[in-house]
Amino acid sequence: MSDAETLKVYAEQAEEYAALTDDVNAADPVLAAFIEALPKGGAVLDLGCGPGASAAQMAQAGLIVEAVDPVAEMVALAGRHPGVTARQASFDDIDAVAVYDGIWASFSLLHAPRADLPRHLAALTRALKPGGLFHIAVKTGTGETRDRLGRFYTYYTDAELSGLLEAAGLTITARRTGSGKGLDGTDAPYIAISAHA
Template sequence: MSDPETIRIYDERAADYAGMTDAYNTTDPRLTAFIAACPAAGRVLDLGCGPGAAAAKMAEAGLKVEAVDASAAMVEMAAKHPGVSARQATFDEITGTATYDGIWANFSLLHAPRADFPRHLAALHHAIKPGGVFLIGLKLGKGEARDRIGRLYTYYTEDELMDHLRKAGFTPGDIRHGSGEGLDGSTAPWISVIAHG
C-alpha cells in the first residue's frame, strides 16, 4: 500500500479498525487453515497486518511472524503482541528469495493500484519458499474506487484473480466466498484463496 490518503485514514482510525476486526480475526477459520498448512515453527509474513490480531494468533501457534503495514499506528499496535515482529513497510518493500513458509495477505493487496498488482504478486512469489502457502483475500467487483471514508480499493472478479495468481507462479487451491461490513459501514462481497508457491 502506498496511497497516502488510505494510509492516513488507517493511522487515524486504527483503534476503530481493531475494535471492528480483532474478534473475528482471532477466530477466522481461514487463519486456522493457513496456520495448519505451515510447517511447525515456520517463518511467515503477515502483509498488511493491521492491528496484529492475526499475527498474534500465528505467533501463539509457534510460527515466526514478520508483520508489516504501511500505517505507523497499525504497526505500533501489532508490535505489542507477544512474538510478533512488526515494521512499517509498503508492498514495494517486500523482498527476499524463498524466505517465507507462508504469506498471509488478507484484505491488504486490495489497496494496491491495479497496475501494480502483478508486480506485487511476482515479488511475493519470489519471497515464498517453493510449495509455501499463500492466502489472499480481496473484495469482489470491477474497477478502482474510493470508499465512503476515502480509502482506495481495487476490485477483481474471481476469474481475474485466478489469472493473476497463475501468471505470478502460484497454484490456486481452496476458495471461499463471503460478505462483510467494512470500516466505512458498507457491506461488500469478498473472495479468499489459499494458493501455493
C-alpha cells in the first residue's frame, strides 16, 4: 500500500488508532481462533500490523511474530510489544517463500487498489508454508473510494473476495460477517475469511 494520503492519516493518528484497536483486538474471537489453529511456536506474519495489538496477542500465545506496516509511527508502536519484531514494509515487499505458518491480514489489504489484490494474494500464498493459515478481513461493498479522513478503500463482496482467494490457490475454511466502528467514526459492514494454502 503506497497511497500517500492514506499513509499520512495513519502516521498522524497512530496513537488514536492504537487506543481504538487495543481493547477490540484483546476480545476478538476471530483472532483467538486464528491463534488456536496454529502450531505452538509457529511463525506468523501480521501484514499491516498497525500499532501491533493483534501481534501482541499472538506473541503472548507463544507465536513468533513478524509485524510489518508501511507507516513508521505504527511500526514504532508495534515494536514496543514484548515478543513482536516489527519492521517498515509495504505489501510489495513480501517476497518470502514457505516461511509462515500463518498470515494475519486484518483490514490492511482493503487499502490496496483492486487491480493489485491478485498480485498481493499470490505473493502471500507463496509466503505460507504448505497448509499454512491465511486470514483476511475487509469492509464489504463495491467500488473504491476515500473515507471522510481521506483514506483510500477498496470494498469487496463475499463472492468477489472468495473468488480471488481461490484463484490464488487458497482453500476457504471459515467466514464471519459483522460490522464495526473505525477510525473515522462510522459503522461499516465487514467480512473475515480464513483459508489454507
